[in-house]
Amino acid sequence: MKKEEIFAKINDSNIPGLPPAIKEVFAELKNPATLDMQSLIEKIASFGELETLLLKQFNKNYFRKQFHIKSLHEAIRYFGARTIQNILLYLVIRSFSAKLLDKTGFLRANYWRHCLGASVAAHELATITGDCDPYLMFSYGLIHDIGIFVIEHSLPELILKIREVQKKGLTHFDAEKEAMDGVTHEDIGDWLCKKWELPDEIRNIVAYHHRPHATSLNSNEVFLFHKADVISATYYESLMGIYSFHDRKPVLDALGLDPAIITRIKEILPDEVNKIREIFSF
16 A cells, blocks of 8 residues: 555544644643643533543552652643643543544554553663653653544555565565555655644654654653653564564663663563553553
8 A cells, every 4th residue: 555545545534633622621731831720620620521531540650759749730840741641642542542442453552562562661661760750750651642543544455465474574664664665654644643733742752753863852751752752662573473683782772771781671561551551441
């Protein structure tokens, strides 16, 4: 399938727009310095269970503080507006994806473990290096692969083709390029970011987490997340029974990290992912 045909089919597949109320929340969060906290809280509270879900997320695992977060005001204060924004987007994507039936053999549950693995790895790397906000980096893992779910929705036949190509020993990313005329989930995720008018910092993570050199905006975050994504890819591929060059030492060496750090993160991924799957489900 040619590139033009792929995007034409996505355009025609009735992918919903971002709910207007969520757009309003994102607009409120765009400028933290002028944030009207009461207006924001009222907008989030209007979603009913959304406020409850957010507070549930913020009192578990990586988001848990030494005290109980009792309000959205406290959550925004302690975790930051950008992290709140990403968690909201995750909930929107989860709602959208929950309506899909997995008829492709995609094994979404295992792929979601990769996303959670990237969240865990990003949180660990940010904590170790001190380069980025660990909570924000964790939240990026929940939303970075939105392009995958667009492919599942709009081009389910290509999910199967990508998996077959990947079994040759290619990464998922390279298998996509072979199966989709050079198009990848980064490109398709970028398309969705534009459609939904998402903030540039989210779009950069979505569109460049495999190619961090291609962007200069929030580059520290993009480079750190790229490293986390590569580490997590080894975990996902082992679940799928696929072994590509991600498993080979030179690729991990190229990340410029202490091998002991990579080993430690890879060792903790299975247990940590199992813990957070109870809260961050798909």
